[in-house]
Amino acid sequence: MDRLSVISGHLSSSAQPAPATSTTPSSPTRSGRKSALVDPLQFMQLDAMLSAGERSLRQRARRVLEEGRDDKLLNELYERAEFSPALVDLAKQLGPAGLQIKGNGCPGLTQSETLVLAIELGRLDASFATFYLVHSGLAMASINVAGTPEQKARWLPRMARYELIGAFGLTEPDYGSNATGLQTTARKVPGGWVLNGHKRWIGNATFCDIIVVWARDTASNAIKGFVVEKGMKGFKPHKIDNKMSLRIVQNADFVLDECFVPEDNHLSAAKKFSDGTQMVLESSRAVVAASAAGCLLGAYERALQYCMDRTQFNKPLASFQLVQERLMRALGHLQASILTVIRLGRMMDEGQATMAQIALAKAWVTRTAREAVALCREVVGGNGIISDFGTIKPLMDLEAIYTYEGTYDVNMLIAGRLVTGLSAFV
């Protein structure tokens, strides 16, 4: 198996047995006191809940990301709020993009496999996970559900190989929680459409090659999708400055000012917005939940290792009651989060989950992770405010993760509406 990627690899090599023991902890270079059982996934043997293929996927993703990780670079990018092509290269190591898309060079993962991968992405870095999700889970997935076969063939294979990077333009400045109220317009003109409007928070948009933009047809009022390409006249993204969460993700505002898009770039296969798009949004919301669990996983590992290595009053920090209790509380939260994510994936693969289940899982996991990551940050003490020690970045990142793809409140009320039959949004 020459240089098979993690993802394509999992397609061909699920016969390979999973190693009986877990991978090594994340900080192999530190010569510290070793805990009896550092790896939190081992504690309740969560790997045993995965199929052989899922386990293999996870372990190889872990291996690729551990080998390719460059914490120094990540921390510098975070400090400067910059993205780097090196992250695209790292993504490539994981195999072709596209997650659940079948065909066109995409890996065709199950939802469960996607979530398992997202845990590992989030464990490395939540900005990296977000970049990955926006490209594969939003941009590519939208083209896959709304595009014609020709459109798919035109864009997806190159996107799967990261020759084109994608973004996804749905949110608008005044329409966050209720995105379908969007105001951007598409006016039919000969040979194409003219777009006008204002989009906000669009991840990857400063450097991407193509961006899927959703706009309201001025004639029919229906929401339609368009592929806007870099350099098109009337489209210019502006990076959002002073963002203190997911700082490596390049979010942009942009104005569409009489931006002409040819008919070939109109994603015309979807009859209406909710066709397929609902599935895209559901899947991406679940991925966000998984990446939050991964984010906590990474923070917990780093905090535990620090508390084993660091002494105060001549004892390892991990031997103080107040520290040990916080670590175990974080571990309990982590386990419950991963169990929730795994269950969600199973339901989705069986076609049993609606947005309500996904919304509750996303809200609950991100809330729980937010609480637990603060515990991890705390036990690292003064050093805990420096990125290099691995807990403050997850803490900052979870503020965004807790809030995007539906705020905590919106997701809780989506779940509540199903359970009670009563809408409490307004």
Place this chain on the structure above:
Amino acid sequence: MDRLSVISGHLSSSAQPAPATSTTPSSPTRSGRKSALVDPLQFMQLDAMLSAGERSLRQRARRVLEEGRDDKLLNELYERAEFSPALVDLAKQLGPAGLQIKGNGCPGLTQSETLVLAIELGRLDASFATFYLVHSGLAMASINVAGTPEQKARWLPRMARYELIGAFGLTEPDYGSNATGLQTTARKVPGGWVLNGHKRWIGNATFCDIIVVWARDTASNAIKGFVVEKGMKGFKPHKIDNKMSLRIVQNADFVLDECFVPEDNHLSAAKKFSDGTQMVLESSRAVVAASAAGCLLGAYERALQYCMDRTQFNKPLASFQLVQERLMRALGHLQASILTVIRLGRMMDEGQATMAQIALAKAWVTRTAREAVALCREVVGGNGIISDFGTIKPLMDLEAIYTYEGTYDVNMLIAGRLVTGLSAFV
């Protein structure tokens, strides 16, 4: 299937398919607004994680307990802090006692089946679950692991049929968190042993027929088990008054004052205390975690139904944002608790869990349930302080559940010791 009990039934009838849909919600007699999906186990289809046999066991336990439940009686018993033989009758409806014991008329459940049953017991009433656990999971299980074949045959079949009720005497007034420091003594005399000491918190002890007492051999210092029978001279239990949690459980203090126990009542098969007893304590701690999840399940169902039925400002309570968010938070906590319990059962059945995993699960689930039950109590408002409305009793009961079978702190430090290799108890 003539009068097959739930538990024996599951042995013979696992071929029966589980009903595709869940049972009805718990308050069928109230004519209230029905929620679209009241049953919280349905929300993430947690039943689908169970084997057919486990699901069948759970559903029949649910049916038996719903048919046999007498909330008026339970509330009166709780009010008066009394036990009733009616609860023994209800337990009988569930089939023979003994949980995981194989042979001697016992059902030989798996650990997972035991936990699933415990969830349903706790859902009905945590005191009932505790009575059940003390008899089956502590008294019978101790005889099973420490008794000779003759001793097992002498007591277990009658206990399985509830002809004899058992109790378990380990805890002492000054040895709660470190029970193995116990001070009760056993002095060998011709024909038997003489016990002296003081036991505390012994559930069922005011009315039980036999009680397994652990005492320290004055000669060898080893801890040995004895079956003390009702009416033996030198043994008299005193009910602990003013107990505000698990009020239906009759906990007693008792002094053993030169209490003679014949040699036949010395549980002599165990070579040392930890043989088998460790397994008994592990299993019972897991059962407590499960009953806590069940306790929350019951409180959540009652709170949700109340908020659907009750209006304020001409709207159902469940339609207020602040109420709906609390309900969904409780649901998220509930799901995570049950997922943790199910995972724990699987590990134990596979021989993969040590006390550390059980301890963290117990501490985490009881903490989580305690937090969530308070939310359920709160949404019931003023009526929420009355037992009849189904949430204040679980709130009070969780104070005991959170604390016994290892306090939260002790369990967290047991887990922490495994993870860090460092003991932080003192």
Place this chain on the structure above:
Amino acid sequence: MDRLSVISGHLSSSAQPAPATSTTPSSPTRSGRKSALVDPLQFMQLDAMLSAGERSLRQRARRVLEEGRDDKLLNELYERAEFSPALVDLAKQLGPAGLQIKGNGCPGLTQSETLVLAIELGRLDASFATFYLVHSGLAMASINVAGTPEQKARWLPRMARYELIGAFGLTEPDYGSNATGLQTTARKVPGGWVLNGHKRWIGNATFCDIIVVWARDTASNAIKGFVVEKGMKGFKPHKIDNKMSLRIVQNADFVLDECFVPEDNHLSAAKKFSDGTQMVLESSRAVVAASAAGCLLGAYERALQYCMDRTQFNKPLASFQLVQERLMRALGHLQASILTVIRLGRMMDEGQATMAQIALAKAWVTRTAREAVALCREVVGGNGIISDFGTIKPLMDLEAIYTYEGTYDVNMLIAGRLVTGLSAFV
């Protein structure tokens, strides 16, 4: 000073200097390890914030209540959910009832003095505080603001001497959070009024002599007050059973069925319901906040003493990090609660507080106390579920206190309406 009561005493003896040091801790009979500084009020010298008169009042109330307290009786009453005339006797020791009422034998306290007293009442027992408040702060205060001079002279002096005990009938089964929607009617008939309706939660109502009932005039739709006397035809209270909070308080439901009340019992001085009544409700809500702080004060003292006295692993519980941190967290919460209550009293005495300030203080203090009392209960471990150990009763009582006189939610939204100018009730 012959047998001067605390309250009348404070009127005549404020020249007496307050003792320089605080009173002794609450458990003088226990010979335990003494902490360096048990008294939490000393920690930040909160007494120094009081005027000499307030301090004197507080210290004498403390002395009277410590001398008169009978924990065994209180725990038995709690266990049986009964009231006792002994509590009326204890109240008498504190001097005449009536709190802020001037004249008619009442003490004419300031609001700040009232809150200081309420802290001490709550510290002893929250049920006792509630009995006291219902009689003085609701029943007497209503007669004082709505009654004619003749009516005041007829009832208040005897009530001040506890020869008559009062209750207050405002809440109805379906009108908790919005009490002014009440449905009880008053129909004018020759010589008086006929009342019909259903009241709920009326404290003291099973044994009281008179009860102020609010009803809607069928002619004018205005809400009017009436004094219903024990034994009047058509009035019969039923004790609410199975109440698990403030169990010593006798709350009743009652139906008014063509209950005739003579014109002399119509409280006719108030032109409309809100005149004066608003002030009564504001004051009583502030008193509830203060009694919650007192409830926490009592629980904290008991928990601290227990943790000093009790050893595990051969060390006092108070020397374990996890225990000590919880105690200090409770102390921080306690101090902040008392500071909030004192500030509230000052504002009210200066006429600067509206219901919004009172509502936020009540909601915040009861929430904070609820959280802190749970910490106190927890550190007492297994014994913590028994009333005798002083923490489970406050925990149960705070469930009611957190909820009555406006639920947490209602009070938060009352405050929010003032701050934002936006009503969020529905």
Place this chain on the structure above:
Amino acid sequence: MDRLSVISGHLSSSAQPAPATSTTPSSPTRSGRKSALVDPLQFMQLDAMLSAGERSLRQRARRVLEEGRDDKLLNELYERAEFSPALVDLAKQLGPAGLQIKGNGCPGLTQSETLVLAIELGRLDASFATFYLVHSGLAMASINVAGTPEQKARWLPRMARYELIGAFGLTEPDYGSNATGLQTTARKVPGGWVLNGHKRWIGNATFCDIIVVWARDTASNAIKGFVVEKGMKGFKPHKIDNKMSLRIVQNADFVLDECFVPEDNHLSAAKKFSDGTQMVLESSRAVVAASAAGCLLGAYERALQYCMDRTQFNKPLASFQLVQERLMRALGHLQASILTVIRLGRMMDEGQATMAQIALAKAWVTRTAREAVALCREVVGGNGIISDFGTIKPLMDLEAIYTYEGTYDVNMLIAGRLVTGLSAFV
């Protein structure tokens, strides 16, 4: 009063009556919906607890800081983790540095005045408050307590005028929580001392002119203070990179490598380390508590204004129950924090507070502020992760504030040691 500074001004103008109404809210340029009562200090009229002089000081500090504030600059500095001389200029506008130091051109504030000022500093920006505190409250205060009259006259007047900026070198890499274990050495040589060691976290140290360094005399083992000046051989600070809290504060590590300091720079007036230094550390810890309360004050104001201005589903955010409750919870926390800080100042001015009281106040207030600022961040939704919206910076800053000047745990155990007489540090 020509161009009198805030601080010197308060000395001469306390006769000026405080304005009856509060200052305007913090975002005057936004034309938004005005709340009925935006200013949270008004809600419970906390200004009324201050003396006229304190109130005047606070209001003029508010005015100076509001006039001089440049949020755009602050956000840019935060983004780039840089300091700016413009902040020194702003500090100058507040009057001479030195806080509580009397003489040598310093303002000689009381502790209460210092805390009131610190609230306003923290409200503007916690990094600015930290810069201010390090210069005045640590560097200058150390020279004042440990320096000879000649040393004070040499440095303090120029520092009071900000002609020299100071830093404070106590913490070392392995001695955070137990700073007195420090390992840096001072070796007496002819004409002075030679310092060797490693200091960490030293605020202002990258650009300051002088730094007070504490080192252990190799001869006597006593800890002694030295003034190290910029440019001295053997001293070179290195900025700590990737710091994600208080990013404007320039913290440095530095090695002292055979650094010669002349005898004149040895702060020789203090007979031992704890003389005076204890007072410096106590005062600065109290200031940190106050700045945390200020940090929350600023975040709350910004969150409230945002929720008034911003609509979703065609309603102001502030009208949603879930949002309004969080805002009011934050207000309750804010009020309690300020009340605690004010009480602490009063005790300290009366000589009644020990480190235990200060430690509990610092731990409690920073914990409470940390919780409340997260609520403020949350209600600002997606925009809440951008510095410009005023809540994410306080959230990040509180991670440091919660941890420095004694971690939460250390401070809680300092308080617990006084209350229980039992040390639980190890």
